[in-house]
Amino acid sequence: MGRMENNIYCNCCGKFICQESEKGKHSYLSVRKEWGYFSKEKDGKIYCVDICESCCEKLTASFAIPPEIYDVTEFV
Ligand SMILES: [Zn+2]
Numbered sequence: 001m002g003r004m005e006n007n008i009y010c011n012c013c014g015k016f017i018c019q020e021s022e023k024g025k026h027s028y029l030s031v032r033k034e035w036g037y038f039s040k041e042k043d044g045k046i047y048c049v050d051i052c053e054s055c056c057e058k059l060t061a062s063f064a065i066p067p068e069i070y071d072v073t074e075f076v
Contacts, residue, residue, distance in 0.1 A: 002048060002049065007019055010028070011051055013054075031051075
């Protein structure tokens with residue numbers, strides 16, 4: 001899953017999120033992680049993950065320690 005033919009899909013549920021060209025207008029979690037020297041098994045690999053808002057809710061709800069949440073005070 002993830003990105004196919006300029007479309008972005010949720011890695012978690014497979015739902016279509018938006019087209020790459022419109023990603024600035026949509027809210028979803030996008031993570032790009034370059035695993036480096038300190039990784040045990042993923043050294044030199046890059047992981048790209050897109051997760052839709054509802055899966056992000058479910059995911060963070062399953063955390064042992066909830067994420068830190070702040071109000072946006074400055075819009076860029
Ligand atoms: Zn999802």
